[in-house]
Amino acid sequence: MLRRYFVGVIAVVCLAAVLAYVGLGLALGVPHAIFLALLTGLLEAIPVVGPIAAATIAGLVALQHDSSLGAILAYGVYLAALRLVIDQLMGPILLGAAGRVHPTLIIFCFLAGGALFGIVGVITAVPIALVIRTTLATLYDEAPEQTRRKRNYAQETR
Numbered sequence: 001m002l003r004r005y006f007v008g009v010i011a012v013v014c015l016a017a018v019l020a021y022v023g024l025g026l027a028l029g030v031p032h033a034i035f036l037a038l039l040t041g042l043l044e045a046i047p048v049v050g051p052i053a054a055a056t057i058a059g060l061v062a063l064q065h066d067s068s069l070g071a072i073l074a075y076g077v078y079l080a081a082l083r084l085v086i087d088q089l090m091g092p093i094l095l096g097a098a099g100r101v102h103p104t105l106i107i108f109c110f111l112a113g114g115a116l117f118g119i120v121g122v123i124t125a126v127p128i129a130l131v132i133r134t135t136l137a138t139l140y141d142e143a144p145e146q147t148r149r150k151r152n153y154a155q156e157t158r
Contacts, residue, residue: 001099001100001130001133002130002131004098004099004100005098005099005127008097008099009095011094011098012044012086012094013042013044013045014041015094016041016044016082016086017038017040017042017044019082019086020033020037020054021033021034021037023078023081024036024037024058024078027074027078028071028074028075030058030061030062031061031065036054036057036061039054039057039058040054046123047110047114047122048114048122049119051083051087055083058075063075091106092104092106099130101129101130105129106126109125109128110125112125113128
């Protein structure tokens with residue numbers, strides 16, 4: 001289960017890099033967009049601090065490239081759209097599917113881990129929740145999802 005979660009994290013990193021390149025390189029025309037997109041993707045693996053650092057670095061490069069009011073507003077719109085897509089939509093969905101938990105639980109884990117233990121809590125919250133879930137499922141002999149589906153299908157076809 002932890003392996004699937006980390007595969008989900010890699011998927012979020014790749015998605016962040018692609019979306020950052022589309023926004024920075026294609027839409028805004030910021031120089032060194034490929035490097036900034038890769039940096040954004042890598043920093044996305046570090047919750048809370050990583051996205052702030054990536055936005056700051058890309059923002060400084062974008063500001064150096066074009067400091068007009070329109071360019072600043074365009075960067076702000078890009079940044080808000082990127083954060084919403086990753087943090088509220090794709091991140092919980094990808095991580096939830098990878099760990100086979102509801103996306104709301106992923107968001108709750110991030111919030112609770114951050115509130116209780118800060119950055120370390122945010123980084124370790126979901127893996128710890130997955131370990132607890134797997135342990136409780138094993139202790140209480142909960143049938144895996146595929147076994148339940150097969151059992152339900154067999155009962156329906158009778």
